[in-house]
Amino acid sequence: MRRFVCVCVREREREREREREREKREHKTVSRFLSADPLTPPPLFVCLPPRFTERAIARHEVREIEQRHTQDGVHEPPLGESDDVVIIYNRVPKTASTSFTNIAYDLCGKNKYHVLHINTTKNNPVMSLQDQVRFVRNVTSWTEMKPAFYHGHVAFLDFSKFGVKRKPIYINVIRDPIERLVSYYYFLRFGDDYRPGLRRRKQGDKKTFDECVSSGGSDCAAEKLWLQIPFFCGHYSECWNVGSRWALEQAKYNLVNEYLLVGVTEELEDFIMILEAALPRYFRGATELYRTGKKSHLRKTSEKKPPTKESIAKLQQSDIWKMESEFYEFALEQFQFVRAHAVREKDGDLYILAQNYFYEKIYPKMN
Template sequence: MLWTKRKTLYTVLITVFILFLCILKLKGRANYYLKWPAGNSIVIYNRIPKTGSTTFTNAIAYDLYKENGFNVLHVNMTKNRQVMSLPDQYTFINNVTTWTDRLPAFYHGHVAFIDFQRFGVANPIYINIIREPLERLLSHYYFLRYGDNYRVGLKRSRAGNNETFDECYTRSGKDCDMKQMWIQIPYFCGHYHFCGEVGNPEALRMAKQNAMEKYLLVGTTSRMRDMIALLEVTVPNFFKGALQHFDSLDANRAHLRYTKKKIPPNDQTLSMIRRDEVYKMEREFYDFIRDLFDAIFKKATGGSSKAEDLVKMPLQYHFEKIKPL
C-alpha cells in the first residue's frame, strides 16, 4: 500500500517536472522568434534605381555605420533580377534573421518587397524612396547614354547613341517604351505574379497596401532631407545624427550621383505620355506616397514642416494614473 502511494507521488512529480521543462522550452522558443524584430535590429531598404538611392545609401548608411554601431550589407541580385524564387526568399529570410553576428543590420539592394510574414516571421523595418515616374525614366534613359558623375570611367550600354528621348518616343523605341516606367509599383507590390504585369490594377492596389502596412516610411527623392530627419527620430539606433551629418556634406556628396546630360521632352511627347495608362498608374502611386509622407511629416513637426523641428519636438503624450505606486 505504501509503495503504491509512493509510486503515484513519483509519477505526479515526474509529470510536473516534464511539464515545467516543456513550458521553459516553449518560452525560450517564443523569445527566440520575438527577440530580433522587437529590438529594431534589421532595416531593409529595397532601393529603386535612379531615385537617389546611391546618395542615401552612401552618405547615410555607409557614413554612419561605425558611429552608430550597425552593419551594412548589399543584396546583389543575379543578372539584375528584381524578384527571388520562393526557395530563395526562404533562404534570404532565414539568413537575415539568424545571422546574429551581423546584427544590427542595414540591408540594401535592388529587389522587390519580400513579405517575411508569409513565412511565419515578423517583417523587419522596411524603408524606401520613390521619384516622379517620368523624371525617373528620363534619368535612366540618359544615364544609359551619358553615364553619371559617380563612376566616370565606366562605359554605359548605350554610349555613343545620342538619340533624344523625343526621337525615341516618336519611333516607339524600346528604351522609352512605357513598359520601362513600370518599376516602382512592382517594387512595392512584391513577388506575386501579377506585380510584373504592366498596367495590372491589382499590382497598384497591392503596392499601396504594402506601402501603408509593411513599410515604416517611404519618402520621395525631392524630400530626402525630410525623410532623413524622420528616420533619425524614429529609428535612432541606425540614424542618430543623420540630419546634421547630411547637412554638413558638400554639394557633391549630398547629391552623389546625377546623370551628366538630360534633355527635357517637348510638349507633344509630354502630352502623349500623360495620357498613357501606365504613366497614369505610376503617377497615381507616386502621388499617393507623396501625400502619405507629407501627412506624416506635418503631424510629426506639429504643422511647421521644418526638418529641424523634429529633433526638438516635445512628446505629445505622458503617463498618469499609474498603479501600484
C-alpha cells in the same frame, strides 16, 4: 528655400541628461511619498512640490512597471534600439538611392550597425523561391551582422509568409515616374559622376529622350514606367503584369501596412530628418551629414536633357503612366501626412516635435 534646423547632437545629449536627472529626483521624491504607510498620515512639514502632479506620479509608476518587467525577463527594447533589428531598403533605381545609402555607410561605424548590399544577378528584382528562403534565413538568423541595414534593387518580400515572428523594418523612396524614367534613360547612355569610367550598356547611343519618344522607341515607351508599383507589390506574378490594377492596389496596401516610412526624392531631406527622429539608433547625425557631407548628392546623371511638354503629354496619355502617377501621388500624400504630424514650421525652419504624450491613471496602483 526652407532652412532645416538640426539640433546639435551634443546639445541634445545635455538636454537628455538634464531630463534624466530631473526624472530621477521626481522618482525619488514620489517613491518616498507613495511607499509611506497609507494608514499613517505624513508629517505636517512634508508636502509634494507643485510639479509633482498626477503626471509625475504616473511617470514614477511607469518606471516601476518597466523595472518589474525587466526583472521578470519580459522587457523588450524600443523599436529601432534593439541589436536584433534589421532595416531593409529595397531601393528603386534612379530615386536618389545612392545618396541616401552612402549616408548609411558613413554612419554605420559611428552608430554601430552593419550595412550590406544585396547584389542580384543581372539586377533581377525578383528572387527565386529558394533564394527567398535563403534571404529570409540570412536576415533573421545572421546574428553576427545585427543590427543591420540591407539595401538593394529587390522587390518587396513578405517575411510573414515564411513563419517569421519579428519582421524587418522596410523603408523606401520613390520619384515622379516620368522624371525617374528620363533619368534612367540618360544614365544607361552616359552614366553618371559616381563611376564615370564604367561603360553602360547603351553607351554610344546619342538619341535624346525626346527623339526616342517621337520615334516610338522601346527604351522610352510607357511600359518602362512600370517599375515602382511592382517593386512595392512584391513577388507575386500579377505584380509584374504591366498595367495591372490589382498590382497597384497591392502596392498601396504594402506601402501603408509594411513600410515604416516611404519618402520621395523631391523631399529627401525631410525623409532623412524624420528617420533620424524615429530611428536614432541608425540615423543619428544623418540630417546634418546630408546637408554638409560630400556624399549627399551623389550620382548625378550625365548629359540629361529635360523632356519637352510634347514628350511628357504623349507619355501621360497611357494608362500605365496614370497608374504609376496615382501610386506616386498616394505615396506623396502619405509622406506629407506623416511629416505634418512629425514636425512644425516656424519662421521658415522645420523643428522635429518632442514627445507629445504621457501616461496617466495607471491601475492598479503600485503599493
